Amino acid sequence: MIRNTQVTVVGGGIGGLTAALLLARAGAGVTLLERAPEPREAGAGLLLQPNGLAVLDGLSLAADLERHGHPLTRAVVRTSTGLPIVDATVAGFGTGLDHVLAVRRGRLLAGLLRAVRAVPAIETRFGCEVLAAHADGTIEYDGHRVRADLVVGADGTHSIIRTAGDFGAVARDTGTTYVRCLVDGGDLGLEGEYWTALGLFGGAPIGDGSTYFYAAAHAAPIAEALARRDLTAFRHHWTRALPLSAAVLDRVAGFDDLLVNDVTRIDCARWADGRLVLLGDAAHAMAPTLGQGANSAIVDAAVLSIEMAAGRPLAEALRRYADRRRPRVRKVQDTADRLARLSAVTGPVPRAVRDRGLRLLDRLGPLAARQARIAQQEDPRTLRAAVAALSQTRIAAAGLTTGKKPRT
């Protein structure tokens, strides 16, 4: 079905760039529309997990990230005094898929964009804001009205494509806020996550002489410091709650270096409506506590392309994509919410009870390892093979779909 298919991808974030690349490799003609006037260097880090790495490796983009990123083989959550609450080995899925990779977000975006620009079947247009879309595949932007065989809404939490279609979407403000930042210094003693009286604080070196950190910002003293744009108070409160954060926070040059995000959860009853389909945050924005938002967007792009390439009619391909992705992502969103609630417990007694309970659960069965496996959503090995096979239309041979061979 994908040959002679014209796809418009709306949104040039991690999900949209990956989708453009994979759909084009599978044989579609792709136009990518991004409202930002030019590619942006998003000033933060990102933890790539085996599922996201599998897709990137299948696209031959992982090696560069591995060279410049920082691998993490353990997932450790500690108290503010450094006692482990959860300590798990990252679930292993074979060579290259046995770790989490902390990377600079800008490097991932730049690598994806370079790859997109190298594919003649993809036209990229920056500075194009889509203003309206219709289920027949018509979209409107900059005074243009054009029709595509498929419109992929990869336009993030506030998606216009989601608003335009009938997706049964519910957006819920979670009442949580997180701060992210990159600072100079690759050896500042931060690797892993700490659950403190102010909520979580975590991060890791990203392999290029910088350290990425993220922190909850919904506890009152932090929220007030942010509202006043008061970096000194922000540092003061965090350093009191978690002394080791001082080494990192002292390197924050100015308030504007902090990226502050309120978290909205998006649930959609349907992921497709006619010729419109959603992926990434547009379909399933979630709490960042599992580090699966971008990884899930990457997996969405892969599964959508695999289903599109399998030679079925469009409606069936989209139904299979949604049936496969929606329940798995829903589980991940729920787990991320649970972790957000657990990590936000502030009172000393409830925290002690929580920590003891989690340690006990972990001892009874490796809780974190099991959760991390479920969080991958697809077997990363199979995913990697299917993505690598996409451009050679050997998807069925890779064992991911049982459908007809694609038309060539």
Ligand SMILES: Cc1cc2nc3c(=O)[nH]c(=O)nc-3n(C[C@H](O)[C@H](O)[C@H](O)COP(=O)(O)OP(=O)(O)OC[C@H]3O[C@@H](n4cnc5c(N)ncnc54)[C@H](O)[C@@H]3O)c2cc1C
């Ligand atoms: C504190 C924090 C830490 C996180 N850490 C991780 C992590 O470690 N690992 C992980 O996997 N995820 C993480 N995430 C989540 C991750 O950042 C997101 O899930 C991911 O970036 C979503 O990608 P996306 O491509 O779906 O959407 P976006 O990145 O939001 O991209 C959407 C794009 O669409 C464009 N756009 C929007 N509207 C229009 C329009 N009308 N027309 C044209 N273009 C449009 C936007 O300009 C944007 O470029 C974290 C999130 C937070 C808040």
